[in-house]
Amino acid sequence: MNSEINHLRELENKSIYIIREAHKKFKKVGVLWSIGKDSTTLLWLCKKAFYGKIPFKVIHIDTGYKFKEIYEFRNKYTKEWDLDLVIAKNEDADKKGITPEKDHFECCNARKTEALKQCIKKHDFEALLLGIRRDEHGIRDKERYFSPRDKQFKWNIVKEKQNKQEGDSDFIAMQDTEFDAWGIYATDFGPENNHVRIHPMLHWTELEIWKYIQKENIPMVSLYLAKNKKRYRSIGCECCCKPVDSESDDINKIVEELKTTKISERTGRVQNKENHDIMQKLRHLGYM
Amino acid sequence: MSAKLLVIGIDAATWTVIDKNIDSLPTFKKLKKEAKNKALILDQKPYSAPCWTSMFTGLKEEEHKHHEFVVDNILQTREDINANFIWDILTRRKKKVKALNIPFIVPPYNFNIDFKVPGAGVGTTTKEWNGEIKEVTKKSVEILRKEDLDLFIVCYTILDKIQHLHWGEEIVLEYYKKIDSAIRELTPHGEKLIIISDHGFCSFGEARVQTLPRKTKTGKELKGDHHEEAILITKGINTNINNLRDVFKAIKNEFRN
Numbered sequence: 042m043n044s045e046i047n048h049l050r051e052l053e054n055k056s057i058y059i060i061r062e063a064h065k066k067f068k069k070v071g072v073l074w075s076i077g078k079d080s081t082t083l084l085w086l087c088k089k090a091f092y093g094k095i096p097f098k099v100i101h102i103d104t105g106y107k108f109k110e111i112y113e114f115r116n117k118y119t120k121e122w123d124l125d126l127v128i129a130k131n132e133d134a135d136k137k138g139i140t141p142e143k144d145h146f147e148c149c150n151a152r153k154t155e156a157l158k159q160c161i162k163k164h165d166f167e168a169l170l171l172g173i174r175r176d177e178h179g180i181r182d183k184e185r186y187f188s189p190r191d192k193q194f195k196w197n198i199v200k201e202k203q204n205k206q207e208g209d210s211d212f213i214a215m216q217d218t219e220f221d222a223w224g225i226y227a228t229d230f231g232p233e234n235n236h237v238r239i240h241p242m243l244h245w246t247e248l249e250i251w252k253y254i255q256k257e258n259i260p261m262v263s264l265y266l267a268k269n270k271k272r273y274r275s276i277g278c279e280c281c282c283k284p285v286d287s288e289s290d291d292i293n294k295i296v297e298e299l300k301t302t303k304i305s306e307r308t309g310r311v312q313n314k315e316n317h318d319i320m321q322k323l324r325h326l327g328y329m
Numbered sequence: 330m331s332a333k334l335l336v337i338g339i340d341a342a343t344w345t346v347i348d349k350n351i352d353s354l355p356t357f358k359k360l361k362k363e364a365k366n367k368a369l370i371l372d373q374k375p376y377s378a379p380c381w382t383s384m385f386t387g388l389k390e391e392e393h394k395h396h397e398f399v400v401d402n403i404l405q406t407r408e409d410i411n412a413n414f415i416w417d418i419l420t421r422r423k424k425k426v427k428a429l430n431i432p433f434i435v436p437p438y439n440f441n442i443d444f445k446v447p448g449a450g451v452g453t454t455t456k457e458w459n460g461e462i463k464e465v466t467k468k469s470v471e472i473l474r475k476e477d478l479d480l481f482i483v484c485y486t487i488l489d490k491i492q493h494l495h496w497g498e499e500i501v502l503e504y505y506k507k508i509d510s511a512i513r514e515l516t517p518h519g520e521k522l523i524i525i526s527d528h529g530f531c532s533f534g535e536a537r538v539q540t541l542p543r544k545t546k547t548g549k550e551l552k553g554d555h556h557e558e559a560i561l562i563t564k565g566i567n568t569n570i571n572n573l574r575d576v577f578k579a580i581k582n583e584f585r586n
Contacts, residue, residue, distance in 0.1 A: 306401075316404050319435055322451040323398060324546045326493060 049253050052245055053086065058224060059186055059241040060090040060170065066228040067168035067237065070097040071127070073157075076111045077276050078261055079172035081118075082250055083242055085259050087170070088122065099124045100160060100169070104152035105134075106141060106278040114262045129160035141280040149281075158194065161236055168237045176246045177306065188238045189230035247306055248299045255292045266290050274306050330474055332481035334583050335519025336576075338384075339508060340377060340432055341489035342526035342560050344368055350502050356513040364522065364564040368529075372572045374538050375528030375555035377489065378405070380573055381433035384527065385482070386412040387577030398435045405434055415580050416440040416482070424479040424584055427472060430465050432486045432527075440482075444468055450486045453494070458487040458504060466511040473518035479584060481519070485511065492530045493541065496553025521565035521583065525576060529556035 063070055072087055072095070074080045087095045101115055119126045134151040141148040161169070175184065230237060245253075254261060264273045271284035272295075289295040351358050360366065373383060378398050379390040386393050393412045398405060410433075416426045420441075428440035436449035447460025462485065469483045491504050516522060533543055533554050540555045561570055568579035 319404060319449050319451060320399065320402075321547075322449065322453055323435065325453055325549055326451060326490060326541070326545060326551075 045252070046256065049249065049256055052249060053089070053253070055224075055244065056083075056086045056241040057090040059226070059239065060087055062226060062228070063168055063170060063187075063239045063241070064091075064096065069165055069167045070170065070239075071100045071160075071164065071166045071168075072097060072170040073172070074099050074101050074115075074124075074126075075172075075277065076101065076107070076115050076262060077172075078250055078254065078265060079174060079242060079245075081261060082253060082259060083170060083172035084122070084124075085257065086241065094123060095125070097125070098127050098164065098166075100127045100129055100157075102153055102156050102160070103128050103130045104148075104156070104278050105130065106148075106152070106280055108262075108264055108276065108279045108282075110262050110264050111276065114260075118260065127160065127164065129156045131156035131159060141278065145281060154194070166236055168239055170239045170241060172242050173240050174245050174247070174250070175243050184240055184243060186240055186243055187226045187228050188240065189234040190236055190238055191233060192235050194235060248296070251292065251296050251299060255296055261292075265295065266292075267294075330477050331518045331520060332473060332478040333519075334480050334521045334523070334580065335473075335515065336480070336482040336523045336525070336580065337512060337515060338381070338431070338482065338484035339488060339524065339526050339560070340381075340484065340486045341492055341528060341530045341555065342505075342508070343492075343529035343531070343556065343558065344560055345529065345531065345556075346501060346505055347560065350505065353502065354505060354509040356509045356516070360512075360516075360524070360562050360564075364562050365566075366560070366562045369525070369559040369561040369570065369572070371528060371557040371559060374540075375536070375557050375559075376540055377527050377555075378433055380527035381431060381484075382410060382412070384525070384573040384576045385414045385416070385431065385433070386410075387415075387574045387581070388412055389574065395433065407434060407438055410434075414440075415577050416480070418581070419480060419584055422584065425477070426480045426482075427476075427478055428482040429469060429472075430461075430484045430486070431482060432484055437484065437486060442468070442472070446486075448487075452487055452490055458491060459507075461485065461487050462504075462507050462511055466514055469515055470518070473515070480580065483515065489530075492553045493551050494549070496530065496532055498552075522563065523566060523570075523576065523579065524560070524562040525570075525573075526559040527573070529558040529560070530554070531556040 072083060074084055084095070084099065131152055139148055139151045173184065228237065262276060264276050266272055267287045267290045270286060270288055272287040272289060273282055273284050276282055287298060289298045347354060347357050351361070371380070373379065373390050379396055382393050382395045383390060390396065393410060395405065395410045416428050419426045426440065427442050428438070429442050429444060430437040430439065430446050430450065432450050435451055437446060447464055448457030452458050452461055465483060465485060473481060485508055488504060488508060492501055495501055512524065530553055533552055536554045536556045541551055544550055563570065566579050568575065568582045570576055570579050
């Protein structure tokens with residue numbers, strides 16, 4: 042038990058170090074809060090890093106399609122934790138009638154990506170803290186703690202080398218300078234970037250997040266707890282999430298469930314219709 | 330107008346079918362006489378996603394880490410692969426490159442071309458199979474007639490699906506003939522040429538590595554599976570190609586200066 046607490050403390054220490062590093066290196070920092078378990082834990086860590094009061098803005102991207110429990114939770118804890126909340130909403134999406142029923146992908150793009158772009162521009166954010174984890178998805182396995190995004194919001198790993206001499210490589214690596222084990226992170230990526238994404242929880246797993254929530258007694262949206270033998274493992278927009286079979290109606294049971302489950306965390310997320318059809322074809326051909 | 334180097338990828342094309350039916354496949358017959366050709370023995374497992382990725386990144390599967398079309402129920406995209414492809418590298422060197430229907434992901438990837446392939450690279454009906462051959466060939470010829478390119482890469486995915494579902498049946502040869510005609514239309518537009526498959530094909534259970542289950546989740550019984558012997562035809566290429574990653578090297582060597 043002690044070794045488990047020590048392990049969680051190590052995870053926490055590293056995250057807090059990165060959060061403080063971000064605050065020191067960048068003038069305008071924001072933390073993204075989707076109200077899910079990861080970003081709420083990130084907020085908790087930010088609170089701990091600065092002794093209770095988060096010194097930067099907290100951004101909630103409001104797609105307009107979130108569960109009502111998410112809005113209730115947001116309103117309650119914005120007051121209780123004295124957050125400087127910014128609600129980012131792309132009003133154009135409503136005017137243009139972009140809905141998840143028409144096209145999930147277009148909807149996500151307009152209501153999440155575009156809303157975030159508008160928010161970064163409006164508040165001139167230099168850096169954003171996000172609660173992503175490496176174990177969530179293949180591409181995130183390759184992410185870094187400090188990760189620049191270019192003007193197109195793309196993750197750039199290299200830039201073309203100017204004034205090249207014979208024998209030089211064509212490119213300069215922008216991301217290979219992260220000496221994670223020594224706590225040394227590259228934070229200056231030059232003016233060609235739009236902003237830097239900072240991922241203080243990259244090294245956590247889903248199970249560790251829940252163990253930490255259990256240990257710290259962090260408040261969570263009730264959707265994660267089973268009702269009528271169903272619960273959500275991943276939450277977001279109501280139309281794009283489906284509950285999974287589960288009897289875990291408290292945090293202790295969730296921790297036990299995750300120790301043995303073989304079901305992926307993102308199983309409950311809906312895909313767009315075209316992708317759905319392609320997956321059916323792949324199943325038909327035996328690829329899945 | 331043409332391409333200095335034309336690469337034609339044919340998913341799952343095998344000498345087993347071509348050689349046995351060479352008199353019905355006039356373009357392959359001509360190429361076997363006029364160009365270098367050989368069986369390319371894979372040194373990696375014959376799964377399409379990693380094989381095509383190795384071919385165009387020059388990296389081993391354990392280096393590019395792209396193992397499957399779907400991970401955790403999510404379709405993988407170009408952004409999920411942390412590697413530079415040959416088209417990325419040559420474009421940065423100011424070469425004119427286009428790539429059409431490259432099946433390392435589903436739907437297949439297009440570089441510098443706006444295109445949507447019938448069947449999304451996983452066609453299961455004759456309509457989708459015919460649609461892919463027709464549309465991919467049409468688009469390729471349209472580009473090659475209009476533009477002077479350094480490199481043009483185009484792939485066909487249908488033989489793989491047809492062979493999985495119909496290995497041993499007449500329909501397989503029917504579509505090899507259609508591919509043969511498509512190649513006949515394309516080859517005059519390339520000064521140098523590489524024709525390659527990502528793996529070969531054989532009857533189910535014959536291969537050393539079983540890549541798919543005999544019975545799919547929708548209850549379909551598969552008749553054929555991937556084999557580690559791919560086809561390779563080259564014209565005007567100096568680099569020795571002994572594995573899929575050598576294709577990347579061979580293309581890069583052509584544009585060394």
